[in-house]
Amino acid sequence: MEKKLEELDKSIIELISERSKLFVEQVKKRGSSPVDAFSPMDRMKTFELIETLNSGPISDELLKKIYGELISFSISAAQPLKVAYLGPEGTFTHIALLEVFGESVVSVPQKTISDVFSEVEMDAVPFGIVPIENSSEGAVTYTLDELLETDLKIVSENYLRISYSLVSLCTDLKSVKKLYSHPQPLGQCKGWLRKNLPTVEVHHVNSTSMAAETASWDKYSAAIASEISARIYKLNILDQNIEDSKHNYTRFLVIGKKDHPQTGNDKTSIVCSVKDKPGALYNMLRPFSELGINMTKIESRPNKKKTWEYHFFIDFQGHKDDKDVEKVMAAVKEETIFFKILGSYPAGT
DSSP: OHHHHHHHHHHHHHHHHHHHHHHHHHHHHHOSSHHHHOOHHHHHHHHHHHHHHOOSSSOHHHHHHHHHHHHHHHHHHHSOOEEEEESSTTSHHHHHHHHHHOTTSEEEEESSHHHHHHHHHTTSSSEEEEEEEETTTEEOHHHHHHHHHOOOEEEEEEEEEOOOEEEESSSSGGGOOEEEEOHHHHHHTHHHHHHHOTTOEEEEOSOHHHHHHHHTTOTTEEEEEOHHHHHHTTOEEEEEOOOSOSSOEEEEEEEESOOOOOOSSEEEEEEEEEOSSTTHHHHHHHHHHHTTOOEEEEEEEEOTTSTTOEEEEEEEESOTTSHHHHHHHHHHHHTEEEEEEEEEEEOOO
16 A cells, blocks of 8 residues: 555655746747736646546545645746735635635835726736626726726636634734724724624724734724734634625636636626617617627726716626627627727636
């Protein structure tokens, strides 16, 4: 038994080395720019293979993590990759970044979502990652506003299960007099807070990680943050999973300058404004139904330049180069006064 295990280990190590060398060569053939190094299709094809072939006992999730890190290291070996994100270290955006790009990437924290877009626009980094919506609290409006103004493309998406902890220098809830939190987690944990800290003094900060950092030097305070943040700032975890919904997910977008080809399982995002006339919204949406294209999201956002006019952000299944999608977009353009493609990219799960 031991000899067979040793032989298997040798084979696995040799195969991993061979795979990594081939993948590095493949990445180098794409081009010399860091933009060419990352392809969402690499992960998608590998993960689909895992789901098809894995017979256990190791879970799909563990195998995906292992292969994700192999891909990450190979990309970095071929072309060092930097990615901007809403920092500091330990935010859920940082966790999402590591899921998409792996530990080998150079993570570049930014103070605001706007800063993430700026870093990519100025070519300081080839990619950025930003939150776009939460299953409990809805859209992240800062990201919608940036997508409206930028020339950057959505190149990938990722869904992350969000679980919050109450972290503090204190050792019990009774000692907590002040709470630091980003506004989104406050909304997602309001039931728990109402029950357990009904009179606490609340202060808003820019991120969950900043909340944890602030709580690390404020003796009688606490923060709503991730367990990773608690470890980074050496805080006690007073309670875990304090979010009201246990089906709490945030969707993240990877932004960059390069369009990606069809994969067969794609999503397209657009933003548009309809004409000011009766039935305008109905006429704009009707082609989706007629051509059997499924919309996965529609979100309205006020037009900041014209009072009482709105932009509509729409996600739907399919790639912009698919024939039916081309027909839909042509029909939508006929009914709008403003139309913009935000990107076509592999659909996340």
